[in-house]
Amino acid sequence: MIKRILLCDVEQDKSTPEVTNKQMTNHPIGLLYLASVVNQKYPDIEFRIFHTTTFENAERDIQLMIEDFRPELVGLRALSLFQNEYESLAAVIRNKAPDVYIIGGGPFPSASFTRILENNSVDMVVLGEGDETFLDLVSRLREHDELPIDVNGTVLMVNGEVKINNRRPLIQNLDALPFPNYDLINLDDYVDIPNHSLKLTTKCGYICSSRGCPYRCFYCHTGFGKGIRRRSKENVVDEMRNLSETKGIKEFIFLDDLFNVPRKDGKELLEHIAKSLPDVQLNFPNGLRADQMDSEFIDLLEECNTVHMALAIETATPRLQKICGKRLKIDKAYEIIQEASKRFIVVSFFMIGFPTETVEEAMETVRLASSLEHVTQPVLNVVRVYPETALFDFLDPTPEEARLIEQQTAAPTVGKLNEDPDFYGDFFS
Numbered sequence: 001m002i003k004r005i006l007l008c009d010v011e012q013d014k015s016t017p018e019v020t021n022k023q024m025t026n027h028p029i030g031l032l033y034l035a036s037v038v039n040q041k042y043p044d045i046e047f048r049i050f051h052t053t054t055f056e057n058a059e060r061d062i063q064l065m066i067e068d069f070r071p072e073l074v075g076l077r078a079l080s081l082f083q084n085e086y087e088s089l090a091a092v093i094r095n096k097a098p099d100v101y102i103i104g105g106g107p108f109p110s111a112s113f114t115r116i117l118e119n120n121s122v123d124m125v126v127l128g129e130g131d132e133t134f135l136d137l138v139s140r141l142r143e144h145d146e147l148p149i150d151v152n153g154t155v156l157m158v159n160g161e162v163k164i165n166n167r168r169p170l171i172q173n174l175d176a177l178p179f180p181n182y183d184l185i186n187l188d189d190y191v192d193i194p195n196h197s198l199k200l201t202t203k204c205g206y207i208c209s210s211r212g213c214p215y216r217c218f219y220c221h222t223g224f225g226k227g228i229r230r231r232s233k234e235n236v237v238d239e240m241r242n243l244s245e246t247k248g249i250k251e252f253i254f255l256d257d258l259f260n261v262p263r264k265d266g267k268e269l270l271e272h273i274a275k276s277l278p279d280v281q282l283n284f285p286n287g288l289r290a291d292q293m294d295s296e297f298i299d300l301l302e303e304c305n306t307v308h309m310a311l312a313i314e315t316a317t318p319r320l321q322k323i324c325g326k327r328l329k330i331d332k333a334y335e336i337i338q339e340a341s342k343r344f345i346v347v348s349f350f351m352i353g354f355p356t357e358t359v360e361e362a363m364e365t366v367r368l369a370s371s372l373e374h375v376t377q378p379v380l381n382v383v384r385v386y387p388e389t390a391l392f393d394f395l396d397p398t399p400e401e402a403r404l405i406e407q408q409t410a411a412p413t414v415g416k417l418n419e420d421p422d423f424y425g426d427f428f429s
Helices: 017-021 029-041 058-069 080-096 107-111 113-118 131-143 233-247 263-276 295-303 318-324 330-341 359-371 390-395 399-406 412-418
Strands: 004-010 046-051 073-078 101-105 124-126 154-158 161-164 204-207 251-254 281-288 306-314 345-352 377-382
Touching: 004 029, 004 058, 004 080, 029 046, 029 073, 029 131, 046 058, 058 080, 073 080, 073 107, 073 131, 080 101, 080 107, 080 113, 101 107, 101 131, 107 113, 107 124, 113 124, 113 154, 113 161, 124 131, 204 233, 233 263, 263 295, 295 306, 295 330, 306 330, 306 359, 330 345, 345 359, 359 377, 390 399
Parallel strands: 004 046, 004 073, 073 101, 101 124, 204 251, 251 281, 281 306, 306 345, 345 377
Antiparallel strands: 124 154, 154 161
């Protein structure tokens, strides 16, 4: 019977200079949710969290934790950005604990399950939203030691073939989920690691007030579904109040895919925060859609002591806005970014390298980014393609191209644009 579960969030570790210099990290909220959901039914199960970014040497330190904790089940999640670190750490765990099942989850395993299953990195992958799926799996393993092959929301190898089980319905009542268990991490471990409050502070908390997004941006994941499910404003504020009272947290970072659609719901939550928790500060590194904001919404953000936000335009070309599925009202978004930048720290995101994009269209995006007068930091990214996205299907890559895309080594636009010394104009001035 399973009594000890180790959950790992894989990024880089402290041996990588970027971790302490510039790479931002979040608390492993997804894993803290999993632990809370399982402990709600099985309070006798002990959890440990291994977040690589808080360790000096992940491959060494994971072995020490396995020796000390002796887990009976291991969960392993990562973004696709850290796929190499993920596969390396999985191999170390497999070698150190060969009889322990390794369960993959999160963006990278969900997008690249065939690859990591065939490489024997993990025994099973939980696809997308994992709270109920992981609980189901743990319940089955407490009854029988053998890994079940028919858990909805999972994929695994059966007789040498990839078996994709039925998708599990998304959780509709998010208020029914217990709060993430912050007792499983030591906030002091995050000292000197930059976070999305833009401060070197341990006293920040991460909040997901909703899951999913109704838009159809073709470069984006679908892990939380193409609809939006919201927690009640009372439930969100209760979590924030609990973290404030038990952990001394006054700074909160929202991780929603989309916070302000419908706008009315976002406003109601901000009003409730301002009324109930007047001494907290807010940050939005994601989730604010600029063309769905107005002056009243900006006033509410200010009333809630908002410090920082990210607002994305992506491309200045209406044609590409339509193709990529974002369909942003560019003029409205530009106006809102200009207004918000006078009151908050604003990072604005832009992308070049879209399929069918011309050099002139890319240059127009650069010019638009350069024209924002008060933005603290305009960020220009090159489009990345991920498996299991509409963009991947749009490109219809050959097997070799798909391999390069999956390994994140295929971005020919970068080199082509860098050949033109005038391309970026005064963007970096």
